[in-house]
Amino acid sequence: MKKYSSLTEIQGKLADKQLTLQELLAYYFDQIEKQKHLNAFNEVFFNSARNQAETIQAKLNNGSAGKLAGMVIGIKDNICYQDHIVTASSKMLENFVSPYSSTVVKRLLAEDAIIIGRLNCDEFAMGGSNETSYFGTVKNAADEERVAGGSSGGSAVAVQADMCLAALGTDTGGSVRQPAAFCGSIGFKPTYGRISRYGVIAYASSFDQVGTLTSSVSDAALLLEVLAGADENDSTVSSIPVPSYTKSALATSSTKKRLAVLKETITSEALDPETKDAILNAIEKFKADGHEVVEVSFDLLDYLVPTYYILTTAEASSNLSRYDGVHYGYRDTQAQSLNQLYKSSRAEGFGEEVKRRIMLGTFVLSAGYYDAYYQKAQKVRRLIREKAVALLQDCDVLLSPVAPTPAFKIGENVQDPLVMYMADIYTVLASLAGIPAVALPLGNNKEGLPLSIQLMAKHFDEETLLSLSHSFLEKA
Numbered sequence: 025m026k027k028y029s030s031l032t033e034i035q036g037k038l039a040d041k042q043l044t045l046q047e048l049l050a051y052y053f054d055q056i057e058k059q060k061h062l063n064a065f066n067e068v069f070f071n072s073a074r075n076q077a078e079t080i081q082a083k084l085n086n087g088s089a090g091k092l093a094g095m096v097i098g099i100k101d102n103i104c105y106q107d108h109i110v111t112a113s114s115k116m117l118e119n120f121v122s123p124y125s126s127t128v129v130k131r132l133l134a135e136d137a138i139i140i141g142r143l144n145c146d147e148f149a150m151g152g153s154n155e156t157s158y159f160g161t162v163k164n165a166a167d168e169e170r171v172a173g174g175s176s177g178g179s180a181v182a183v184q185a186d187m188c189l190a191a192l193g194t195d196t197g198g199s200v201r202q203p204a205a206f207c208g209s210i211g212f213k214p215t216y217g218r219i220s221r222y223g224v225i226a227y228a229s230s231f232d233q234v235g236t237l238t239s240s241v242s243d244a245a246l247l248l249e250v251l252a253g254a255d256e257n258d259s260t261v262s263s264i265p266v267p268s269y270t271k272s273a274l275a276t277s278s279t280k281k282r283l284a285v286l287k288e289t290i291t292s293e294a295l296d297p298e299t300k301d302a303i304l305n306a307i308e309k310f311k312a313d314g315h316e317v318v319e320v321s322f323d324l325l326d327y328l329v330p331t332y333y334i335l336t337t338a339e340a341s342s343n344l345s346r347y348d349g350v351h352y353g354y355r356d357t358q359a360q361s362l363n364q365l366y367k368s369s370r371a372e373g374f375g376e377e378v379k380r381r382i383m384l385g386t387f388v389l390s391a392g393y394y395d396a397y398y399q400k401a402q403k404v405r406r407l408i409r410e411k412a413v414a415l416l417q418d419c420d421v422l423l424s425p426v427a428p429t430p431a432f433k434i435g436e437n438v439q440d441p442l443v444m445y446m447a448d449i450y451t452v453l454a455s456l457a458g459i460p461a462v463a464l465p466l467g468n469n470k471e472g473l474p475l476s477i478q479l480m481a482k483h484f485d486e487e488t489l490l491s492l493s494h495s496f497l498e499k500a
């Protein structure tokens with residue numbers, strides 16, 4: 025069987041009876057088995073996926089299947105699926121079975137997607153290389169000595185290495201877009217509040233957003249259409265009606281867009297030269313397609329990473345306080361007092377990076393430092409958001425790199441948190457501003473490593489991103 029690049033293709037084969045869901049699932053199981061060493065899956069849901077395949081095949085036979093019938097999808101291991109383990113790749117939740125399903129999982133199941141397993145990620149989604157996972161690093165299939173990116177590294181490699189058709193990730197500061205960029209797939213992060221976070225293990229609640237990793241824009245559009253929209257269990261989800269993204273994305277729109285390149289992101293010395301060339305070529309292609317491309321200045325670039333790390337660590341320190349050895353997961357059974365139980369359960373249950381962030385976040389929220397750090401960062405976030413909104417009043421889309429370099433070597437940056445944090449410089453803008461963004465593949469560099477470009481749009485203007493991405497990749 026060859027690699028399927030979209031659900032449309034699979035549904036065509038299913039309709040023509042050239043393929044059954046059981047055969048399709050067996051193919052993906054086989055792919056997973058053959059590529060186990062990449063460490064993309066924390067668990068394969070053999071039983072529930074097989075049962076689903078049987079039920080949905082029967083629905084296909086009698087014409088009652090949902091619109092995701094034929095989609096075999098992996099979910100990042102921080103998304104709850106009832107009666108399945110969910111760990112956030114942490115020792116803290118190693119054996120934790122979710123008593124309920126997240127809204128995104130319910131919506132996938134309601135449309136007959138098959139959930140094939142849970143995917144490795146950085147611990148509690150904190151990281152940019154999938155090296156902080158308690159279950160080990162994920163390897164990039166383009167070069168196994170290199171990282172997959174993070175934090176949704178397993179999601180990216182599962183799609184890259186054809187172990188499932190699509191994957192869900194979460195993106196707090198780039199965790200869908202950057203691994204997609206490192207692994208050559210399409211990473212889509214919607215507007216904050218477009219998709220429910222109910223049942224998604226929280227990292228930084230005012231940033232967290234579910235996103236998709238796919239090989240086609242049409243699958244990204246379809247998944248968004250299914251997942252987006254109001255949810256009574258998450259009051260931060262917008263009630264703005266959900267457009268038919270599949271129609272708008274696939275329409276070959278003749279409307280020409282105005283794109284603005286964030287100048288400082290391209291002229292930076294830190295940007296890898298081959299990435300830069302690929303982005304400049306992409307810009308020429310947008311121009312050749314009749315779009316207008318201008319340059320704009322983003323003078324707050326230096327504030328993005330500090331603001332992001334002050335606010336997200338603050339939110340994380342609060343969110344992760346629930347893992348106390350009593351309510352959830354890991355417990356030190358030797359502890360002699362309640363205080364000792366809290367201390368040792370957390371000391372033993374969390375990894376280094378998570379502890380670092382809890383300490384940073386606790387510090388910026390503590391009396392005496394709250395005004396100087398947390399409150400100030402809140403104000404800077406407002407400025408960043410206003411600047412992004414202002415720029416997007418004069419254009420439809422902002423362009424920038426996704427990451428300063430292609431996938432780096434495993435172990436190369438892990439000892440230096442600052443180097444790691446600085447690599448998030450281009451993705452955190454959309455997260456701080458809450459705007460939608462997509463990472464699009466631009467082919468490979470000389471060493472065969474994927475390159476990519478980022479497009480960002482106005483709040484709730486996912487349609488522009490999807491239609492532009494579709495026409496751009498179609499003409500690749």
Ligand code: GLN
Pocket residue numbers: 149150151152174175194195196197198199200227336448
């Ligand atoms: N690399 C960023 C961080 O470590 C982004 C993570 C994410 O989006 N979950 O916070």
